[in-house]
Amino acid sequence: MLKISDITYSVAGRTLVENASVTIPTGHKVGLVGRNGSGKTTLFKIIRGEMVLDNGTVNIPRGWKIGGVSQEVPGNEVSLINTVLRADVEREALLAEAETATDPTRISEVQTRLVDIDAWSAEARAASILRGLGFTHEEQLKPCSAFSGGWRMRVALAAVLFSEPDLLLLDEPTNYLDLEGALWLEAYLTKYPHTVLIVSHDRELLNRSVGGILHLEDKGLIYYTGTYDMFAKQRAQKRALMASAAKKQDAKREHLQAFVDRFKAKASKAKQAQSRVKALEKMETIRAPEDVARTVFTFPKPEELSPPIIATENASVGYGDTIILRDLNLRIDQDDRIALLGRNGEGKSTLSKMLSDRLQIASGNMVTSNKLRIGFFAQHQVDELYVDETPLEHLMRERASEGQARLRARLAGFGLGADQADTEVGRLSGGQKARLSLLLATLPAPHLLILDEPTNHLDIESREALVDALTAYTGAVILVSHDMHLLSMVADRLWLVKDGHVTSYDDDLEAYRKMLLTPEKPKGKDKPKPVAKPKQASREQLQAMRSDTKKGEERVKKINEMRDKLAKKLADPALYEDGKAGELATWNKKYAEVMDALERAEAIWMQSLERLERAQKS
Numbered sequence: 165m166l167k168i169s170d171i172t173y174s175v176a177g178r179t180l181v182e183n184a185s186v187t188i189p190t191g192h193k194v195g196l197v198g199r200n201g202s203g204k205t206t207l208f209k210i211i212r213g214e215m216v217l218d219n220g221t222v223n224i225p226r227g228w229k230i231g232g233v234s235q236e237v238p239g240n241e242v243s244l245i246n247t248v249l250r251a252d253v254e255r256e257a258l259l260a261e262a263e264t265a266t267d268p269t270r271i272s273e274v275q276t277r278l279v280d281i282d283a284w285s286a287e288a289r290a291a292s293i294l295r296g297l298g299f300t301h302e303e304q305l306k307p308c309s310a311f312s313g314g315w316r317m318r319v320a321l322a323a324v325l326f327s328e329p330d331l332l333l334l335d336e337p338t339n340y341l342d343l344e345g346a347l348w349l350e351a352y353l354t355k356y357p358h359t360v361l362i363v364s365h366d367r368e369l370l371n372r373s374v375g376g377i378l379h380l381e382d383k384g385l386i387y388y389t390g391t392y393d394m395f396a397k398q399r400a401q402k403r404a405l406m407a408s409a410a411k412k413q414d415a416k417r418e419h420l421q422a423f424v425d426r427f428k429a430k431a432s433k434a435k436q437a438q439s440r441v442k443a444l445e446k447m448e449t450i451r452a453p454e455d456v457a458r459t460v461f462t463f464p465k466p467e468e469l470s471p472p473i474i475a476t477e478n479a480s481v482g483y484g485d486t487i488i489l490r491d492l493n494l495r496i497d498q499d500d501r502i503a504l505l506g507r508n509g510e511g512k513s514t515l516s517k518m519l520s521d522r523l524q525i526a527s528g529n530m531v532t533s534n535k536l537r538i539g540f541f542a543q544h545q546v547d548e549l550y551v552d553e554t555p556l557e558h559l560m561r562e563r564a565s566e567g568q569a570r571l572r573a574r575l576a577g578f579g580l581g582a583d584q585a586d587t588e589v590g591r592l593s594g595g596q597k598a599r600l601s602l603l604l605a606t607l608p609a610p611h612l613l614i615l616d617e618p619t620n621h622l623d624i625e626s627r628e629a630l631v632d633a634l635t636a637y638t639g640a641v642i643l644v645s646h647d648m649h650l651l652s653m654v655a656d657r658l659w660l661v662k663d664g665h666v667t668s669y670d671d672d673l674e675a676y677r678k679m680l681l682t683p684e685k686p687k688g689k690d691k692p693k694p695v696a697k698p699k700q701a702s703r704e705q706l707q708a709m710r711s712d713t714k715k716g717e718e719r720v721k722k723i724n725e726m727r728d729k730l731a732k733k734l735a736d737p738a739l740y741e742d743g744k745a746g747e748l749a750t751w752n753k754k755y756a757e758v759m760d761a762l763e764r765a766e767a768i769w770m771q772s773l774e775r776l777e778r779a780q781k782s
Contacts, residue, residue: 165190166211166331166359168385171220173203173210180206182383183220188376190225193353193360195370195392198380200595200623204363207380208232208333211361224331231329233337237316239309244299244319247308248290251323255283286326293322296348297341298508314340325352334362338369338646339620342508344680346646349373351681365624367392368648408741461602461633462577464609469533471497471780473611473640474519479528481518487526488514490664497780498611500640503651505669505676506661512644515661516540516614519642539610543617546601551590555580555600558589562607578603579626594621602630612640619647648673709776716769723762730755 166188173181180203188194196204209215211222212230224230237247250256258274258281265271278284294304297318308316317340324332338346346369353360353373361378364370370377370392377388377395388395420440472495480490488511496502496519504512517523518530520540550558559571575585578599589597598621606613613634619627631653634641645651651673658669658676669676734751738744 165225166361167223168211169221169223171210171222172218173206173215174218175206179383181210181380181385184383184385185220186378186385186387188359188361188378188387190359191357192376193356193374194362194376194378194387195374196361196363196378196380197365197370197392197395197624199625200593202380203383204380205335208335208361208363211331211333228330229327230331230333231324231327232333232335233317233320233324237308237319237323239311239316241307241309243305243307244294244311244322245287245290245304247319248294248323248326249286251327252281252286253327255281255286258283290322290326293325293352294319296345296352297322298345318345321349325356328356328358330358332356332358332360332362334360334364336363336365336621338364338366341646343505343646343648343651344507347648347677347680365619365622365627366647366649367624367627404735408738411738412741460577460579461599461629462574463606463613463633463637463639465637466498466537466609466611466639467535468638469498469535469611473498473533473536475531476525477529479518479525479530481514481523481525483514483523488664489518489661489666492528492666494659494666496612496640496642497777498638498640500657501634501643501655502641502657502659503643503645503655503673504659504661510661511664511666512661513542513616515666516542516616516642516644519612520614533611536612537608537610539605539608539613541602541605541613541615541618543620545605546594546597546621549589549597549600552588554586554588555592555603556585558600558604559607562604574603574607575600579629595623595626598622599626610639612642613637614642616644617646618643619645619650648677709772709779712772713769713776716765716772719765720762720769723765727755727759727762 168184168186170183170185171181172179172183196207198204206215210217211224212232213222242250255278258278262271262274262278265274282289291301291304295301299318299322303311308319311319321334321337321340337349341349346366350369350373353362353369360374362369362374372391374391376390377392379386379388379395379399388398390398420443424440474494474496476492476494479492479494480487481492482488504515506512514523518525520538521532522540555575556568556571559566559574560568563571572582572585575581580596580599580603584592584596589600592600598618602618605615618630622630627647627650631650634654641654643651643655655673658671658673660667660669730751734755
């Protein structure tokens with residue numbers, strides 16, 4: 165087991181971990197969570213023995229191998245498959261010795277050990293891991309130098325998974341994976357035979373692949389059994405109890421102090437007053453949990469355009485004479501929320517570039533609204549920020565006519581406060597850089613926002629804030645992301661990019677996940693249906709559908725307001741005091757009734773929206 169006992173570690177006068185202890189049993193898979201900058205990566209370095217502790221100990225069983233993803237695989241001429249195979253140092257050494265050994269006894273020992281470690285199936289296992297992370301058989305035979313840094317990071321991940329260390333430390337492994345790779349890793353980790361400690365802000369991965377959550381907060385470590393959702397629920401309950409206890413103690417303290425203030429001068433009450441003074445001195449303060457400032461994103465609201473904002477007819481697109489996508493008959497309206505699905509290399513980025521007018525169509529037609537503004541965010545844009553300039557200077561270049569006060573307000577609307585606004589970008593965290601890039605992408609109030617992996621480097625709180633912002637946003641959204649939670653909360657349409665075509669995927673994300681993790685069936689079965697054009701609807705029918713949709717939206721809005729009021733009531737700590745069980749039950753019943761009504765209202769509204777959408781596309 166991994167045992168951390170009373171460790172304290174400080175850097176540059178700042179204490180990151182103080183008197184923290186936790187025990188992780190052998191074979192357990194644990195998610196390490198905490199806000200950006202809390203010290204998660206530092207804790208990994210402490211476990212690996214790369215940091216000298218101020219005090220405390222980290223005990224790891226003798227003989228355990230500790231493995232983690234290296235910064236990047238070198239861009240050498242070694243093939244991907246051989247790079248992964250070399251990660252098993254013992255196997256490499258034994259194979260080399262088997263070639264030169266002459267002593268019969270030693271030859272026997274080497275061959276026996278090779279059988280014990282299953283050395284002869286190693287190449288098949290390595291190939292399977294690389295395939296799961298997105299590399300074809302042909303690509304596995306290519307040298308590492310043929311791939312970019314992000315792809316070489318996948319090779320590094322494949323190497324550490326293949327070596328099967330006794331303690332596997334993974335720090336945000338999905339940041340350089342696409343959705344398909346992330347889902348494969350999620351399934352792989354559930355079957356991993358040894359102990360895993362993984363830093364991740366991917367909520368779905370933490371719900372499916374781990375059985376415990378280690379929370380780094382307020383310089384301490386607290387272990388919770390269960391998935392991330394179970395952790396979030398337990399933590400919320402714990403915070404509510406602490407807040408209630410602190411409130412009760414404050415009331416008791418005020419009562420004792422009032423007695424002391426009133427009677428301390430009276431001789432007849434002096435003894436009672438003095439006893440209350442002692443009670444006050446002995447009272448150990450219960451502190452209410454501090455609410456960390458909530459991360460927010462504030463997207464500007466674009467004016468409404470007539471639908472559709474983009475429409476293509478028999479369009480094809482590619483690079484030079486190479487056509488990547490063909491026969492594109494697509495339509496995008498301003499209220500669309502579309503997720504692009506498909507394996508890496510199928511053309512999702514090509515489609516995004518075409519829709520954002522960064523790549524011209526090769527044939528066919530594409531019509532866009534005259535006033536259409538498009539915001540585009542991709543991970544490479546984060547890397548293209550000017551590292552020697554501040555976020556404020558970035559905005560001043562784009563909006564020279566706006567005053568600094570207004571620009572600082574825009575930065576604050578993306579969680580970049582006064583300190584970050586005047587800090588050089590090169591010194592900002594990955595999450596802060598991502599927020600700045602998102603701000604720059606949404607600065608012109610785009611009618612269409614195309615987001616390619618927007619959650620990389622964002623913590624869970626920031627991801628939830630992004631979900632809220634996209635839900636409130638009044639423009640169209642096209643998403644490419646490995647974050648299943650983000651896709652499920654934002655997208656209401658799924659497009660599958662596969663075999664040179666873009667088709668509507670009529671099932672849900674869970675079905676897509678199962679499809680990816682199931683061996684492919686023979687072609688011709690269970691293919692997604694192509695986007696079909698509905699029959700022409702009359703003007704009167706369209707007006708009636710719009711009216712139904714509007715009414716449904718207003719009903720959902722009213723029920724949501726009622727739900728928020730009840731939630732606020734249920735959040736009142738006073739409701740959980742002794743003697744109020746009956747009142748609490750009544751409010752809980754009302755809340756359940758409202759949630760049931762909301763579910764029905766949303767279903768009706770969605771049905772009317774889908775009818776209207778089909779009619780408008782005719």
